[in-house]
Amino acid sequence: MHIIHVASELAPVAKVGGLADVLYGLSKELVKTGHEIEIILPKYDCIHYGYLKDLKPEHRDLWSFEGNQRYHNTIWSARMENLKVFLIEPHHPRYYFSRGCVYGCHDDIDRFAYFSRSVLEYLLFSGKQPDVLHIHDWATALMAPLYKEVYAKRDLKIGKTVLTIHNLEHQGKCSSHNLSLMGLKGEALMLPEKMQDPYSPSLINLLKGGIEHADVITTVSPNYEREIKTLEGGCGLHTALQKHEKKLKGILNGIDEEFWNPAKDSKLAANYCTRTSGIKEVLEGKRRNRKQLRKHLGLEEKDVPIVAAVTRLVTQKGPHLLHHAILKTLERGGQFVLLGSTFSSDIENSFRQLQKQFSKGRNAAICLDKDEALAHLIFAGADMLIVPSLFEPCGLTQLIGMRYGTVPIVRSTGGLADTVFDIDTAHHVPLDERNGFTFDFPDTLGVDWALNRALDCWFKDQKAWQRLMLQGMQKNFSWQKSAQDYLDIYTQ
Ligand code: ADP
Numbered sequence: 001m002h003i004i005h006v007a008s009e010l011a012p013v014a015k016v017g018g019l020a021d022v023l024y025g026l027s028k029e030l031v032k033t034g035h036e037i038e039i040i041l042p043k044y045d046c047i048h049y050g051y052l053k054d055l056k057p058e059h060r061d062l063w064s065f066e067g068n069q070r071y072h073n074t075i076w077s078a079r080m081e082n083l084k085v086f087l088i089e090p091h092h093p094r095y096y097f098s099r100g101c102v103y104g105c106h107d108d109i110d111r112f113a114y115f116s117r118s119v120l121e122y123l124l125f126s127g128k129q130p131d132v133l134h135i136h137d138w139a140t141a142l143m144a145p146l147y148k149e150v151y152a153k154r155d156l157k158i159g160k161t162v163l164t165i166h167n168l169e170h171q172g173k174c175s176s177h178n179l180s181l182m183g184l185k186g187e188a189l190m191l192p193e194k195m196q197d198p199y200s201p202s203l204i205n206l207l208k209g210g211i212e213h214a215d216v217i218t219t220v221s222p223n224y225e226r227e228i229k230t231l232e233g234g235c236g237l238h239t240a241l242q243k244h245e246k247k248l249k250g251i252l253n254g255i256d257e258e259f260w261n262p263a264k265d266s267k268l269a270a271n272y273c274t275r276t277s278g279i280k281e282v283l284e285g286k287r288r289n290r291k292q293l294r295k296h297l298g299l300e301e302k303d304v305p306i307v308a309a310v311t312r313l314v315t316q317k318g319p320h321l322l323h324h325a326i327l328k329t330l331e332r333g334g335q336f337v338l339l340g341s342t343f344s345s346d347i348e349n350s351f352r353q354l355q356k357q358f359s360k361g362r363n364a365a366i367c368l369d370k371d372e373a374l375a376h377l378i379f380a381g382a383d384m385l386i387v388p389s390l391f392e393p394c395g396l397t398q399l400i401g402m403r404y405g406t407v408p409i410v411r412s413t414g415g416l417a418d419t420v421f422d423i424d425t426a427h428h429v430p431l432d433e434r435n436g437f438t439f440d441f442p443d444t445l446g447v448d449w450a451l452n453r454a455l456d457c458w459f460k461d462q463k464a465w466q467r468l469m470l471q472g473m474q475k476n477f478s479w480q481k482s483a484q485d486y487l488d489i490y491t492q
Contacts, residue, residue: 001490002036004130006119008102008112008139010041011259012372013048013080016102017312018253018396019136019166022220024083025256029483031082038130040122042115043076043087045098052078052085062125064090064118066110067181073118075126088118103139104343109174109206110181112139117182120146124156131159132490138172141210142182145195148213150183162489163214165207167393168228168235169316172206173197179204198236211240216489217248220394221415225250233391251486252418253394254479255403260379262404267376268292272405274473279466282405282473286380293381296374297365299335305458306335307451308382308406310375310397313340313347313368318411321388324444325451326354326364332455335363337378341370379404384454390442392416398436402472407465408436409450419477423468424453435472 005027009020023039030037041047049055055078062073076087090096096111105111120143123130135143144161152158176186179195189195190204194212197205211217219225225248227233229241241248258264262285263273269292272285294301307329311317322338329336342348351366358364367374379385385401387410394415398408410416421429422438437454439446458465 001131002129003030003038003132003134003490004123004128005037005039005134005136006116006140006143007039007041007136008115010039010080010085013051013085014041014044014046014102015372018220018394021255021396022164022166022253023136024259025254025479026483026486027083028081028256028258029254029479030487033483033487035487038084038086040086040088040119042097042111043074043089044102046100046102047087051080054079058086059122059126062088062118062122064114064121065183066092066114066117073122075122086122088115088122090114090118108139109172109178112172113142113174113178113182113206116140116142117146119143120151120156123158124151124154129157129159132162133158133160134162134164135210135214136164137166138170138207138210141172141207141214143210144213145189145209146182146184149185160215160490161213162216162218163210165217165219165228165393167316168207168219168233168237169391171197171208171235171237173200173203174206175202176204198239205237208237208240211237211244215247216492217241217244218486218489219248219250220253221418222250222252223418224393224414227391227414249485249489251482252415253396253399254482255396255399255477257403257478260400260403262380265376265380267373268380269377272380274470279470282469283466286383286405289377289381290383291381293337293377294335296377297337297367298362299337299365300362304334305383305455306337306381307384307386307409307454308337308339308378309386310339310378311341311387313342313351314344315347316390316392318388318390318442319347319350321411321442321444321447322386323350323354325386325388325447326366328448328451329455330358330361330363332452334455336365337382338364338366339371339374339378340366340368342368379406382406383458384409386447386451387411387416388442388447389413389416395419399477402435402475403477405469405473407454407468407472409454410436410438411442411446412438412440413442422450423457423464432471433475435468435475
């Protein structure tokens with residue numbers, strides 16, 4: 001099969017969050033099965049070009065359109081490991097992808113709508129006829145209606161379209177004029193059963209357009225699939241998702257086990273795994289990484305646990321609960337490391353205040369940054385990883401943490417509930433498959449309940465703690481099974 005992924009992120013070249021990891025891990029696994037996989041991305045100026053090999057212009061003369069203007073684009077091709085990557089560089093007067101960022105511009109809708117249309121122009125121009133066009137989230141969701149309404153009638157042949165919802169919160173709301181600029185009949189699509197936003201009837205909703213027009217919809221965990229069909233979890237799109245539930249499927253994300261591998265990870269102070277001498281090697285490996293982490297962050301070297309969080313600091317991730325977890329951990333005599341990328345000045349300011357408050361002590365490190373190397377060292381050096389999300393489609397950090405022997409403490413929601421089973425309360429799961437601590441309600445009492453039990457276990461029962469570490473490390477979170485689930489869908 002010939003499968004083309006079109007997305008706004010790809011790890012490690014253009015990563016904001018989990019979408020990038022999923023594109024990378026899933027595509028690598030699909031290539032191993034012998035299928036032809038291609039990935040198309042915008043050519044951001046902030047791409048980490050060092051990872052790309054054989055980068056060269058493939059076509060210099062691709063035209064695309066915005067309203068009655070036409071613009072020139074260069075299509076670049078490159079290889080990244082076993083992946084074939086294409087980058088679209090628009091020569092557009094608004095420099096859509098020369099902004100030093102992936103998202104966060106006032107005209108994000110225009111940027112990604114233009115990209116979506118240019119990809120279809122490229123497929124038409126190049127004669128590519130993929131069996132599957134796989135699009136991801138709101139940024140490329142427009143391709144489904146654009147293909148069905150315009151390009152299918154212009155001799156572009158695509159087998160089927162698959163839309164994956166990585167996060168339903170972001171939907172791409174805009175005016176019907178934005179659709180008209182892309183060659184669609186904006187006003188005609190402004191209907192409840194088409195692309196009209198359910199909350200703001202004067203707006204178009206791009207993700208809804210993808211839901212209505214894609215042949216198959218997937219999302220990133222079975223539990224999130226259930227949640228998004230409810231009023232509470234549907235972000236306004238529950239009715240559309242209920243209507244299309246026959247074509248909706250939840251497939252649990254995996255992690256790339258080569259990239260996230262404590263036995264080989266070059267960003268660690270020491271590598272370790274369970275294979276040679278079991279827990280002894282893991283404890284020694286984690287001890288050396290913990291030491292390096294403390295040294296790097298100026299934390300005091302002492303025999304207490306490190307609780308960590310590696311996260312985007314946005315409302316979804318429960319920043320107020322992280323704030324509380326920091327105070328609670330310190331009160332209980334532990335240390336806390338937060339690596340958080342900030343997007344809102346309010347959230348940033350509240351953590352900057354904490355930073356100041358703890359600047360004299362050497363028990364908390366609050367790094368308001370995006371730092372891949374530090375993230376790896378934290379996963380290896382920390383003892384516990386806390387994820388107090390208000391909602392979480394799948395969540396990858398709890399999976400990565402477990403692979404590195406770091407015990408997760410999570411709010412039981414979305415994919416977190418599919419992957420972390422509480423040692424005390426997950427009675428539906430055998431004892432030897434329980435792997436962490438969970439809480440149900442996203443409030444400070446919930447955090448206290450789970451965090452206190454985790455800290456008690458670490459301080460009072462190291463044997464039980466080590467069992468939890470091993471149970472997490474031995475669990476298979478690779479892409480193998482999930483990639484097969486995607487292949488089954490493509491084959492259907
Ligand atoms: P989301 O996609 O909602 O951000 P996930 O848990 O699915 O959350 O994926 C987050 C990915 O981004 C993980 O690979 C994690 O290590 C990485 N990440 C998140 N925040 C940071 C940060 N501040 N610095 C480095 N990596 C980060």
